[in-house]
Amino acid sequence: MRYAAAGVFLLAGCMLTWTAGAAQAQEARAVFGLKSGGVPIVERPAPGDVRLAYPQAGEWLDAYEETGMTFLEYVSSDPLRPSPERRTIYLVCLEGFEDFQTAREVRRFLAAFFSLPVRLVTGPRPPAAAYDPERRRYDGDEILFALNRHMPDDALLCAALTDKDMFSGRLSAVFGLAYRDLRACVVSTARAWGDPSQARSDDERLRLDKLVAHEVCHVFGLAHSAGYRCLMNGTMSLSDVDRAPVYLCGPARRQLQYSIGFDPGLRDRRIVQALRTLDHAPEARVFATRRVRADRVAARPTRADDLLAARRSPRW
Ligand SMILES: [Zn+2]
16 A cells, blocks of 8 residues: 655645746846846755665556646746735644643744744644545545634645545555645644554654644745755655654755745754754754755856956046
8 A cells, every 4th residue: 555645735726827936036036136038046965965866666656747847937826925914823722632731842842944834723623524534544535625714814825734534536655735726735643653542752743843844834935846855755664764864955945935034044054953852952953054055156256256256447
């Protein structure tokens, strides 16, 4: 049986006119200093990004033909963006999910990862209509529709935690599910965690952080990364989830930055702090190393910088 950490998001429901897409692309060029019509520099990897190897049998990219999304494709898709009135991520513990200590840790990680306020709340049971007695699982899509119906006014999006096993459409079992247009995602611990009566291991806690952050990124309109190792790589199994890094590759991070507008250096420092506090020291070191490399690259003058400096220098 194939299990998939599926992030399904509706592209068909968000078709834009070319005019709207072009206007947003123009805005992005202005924000990031891209030349009109030029190849976006943001497609370049961040320092330390690792190219994905050719997919092997059984890996996500072997099963699904995904190519990722360019920056301008992302901008033209009119992604979800916070506003002053609507900028809170609601982390909802659906009835049955009772590990509130771990939920608080997820809240802390999400707040750093997305540089947005995250509010932890308890929610109702997954709707009874979502339960399929034949499959003996819950329809994740129905849970997302219910989340959307009860979305608080100031909610940018809702991310739910459930202990119920889920399916979605033809996927017989999913770890998580996200619908961009519903501004909602849900992650199940039914298959991501072991014995519920035992204390959670560090691996299980980190796994939940990664699964929720992955699905929230889908709500922000990010597709699976197909070029570099990334939190947004599609995953087929728990071992895939555990192997995936906790960071976003350069192109994916720039897309999220466009949506949220965070300061990359400040965000990295907050994530390092959160990971240290949550006892994920190796992952904190990875983030810190990537930050050092990024700072080194930023400090290294390019040929264009040299030319600009020469033009500014007084001539005698
Ligand atoms: Zn996904």
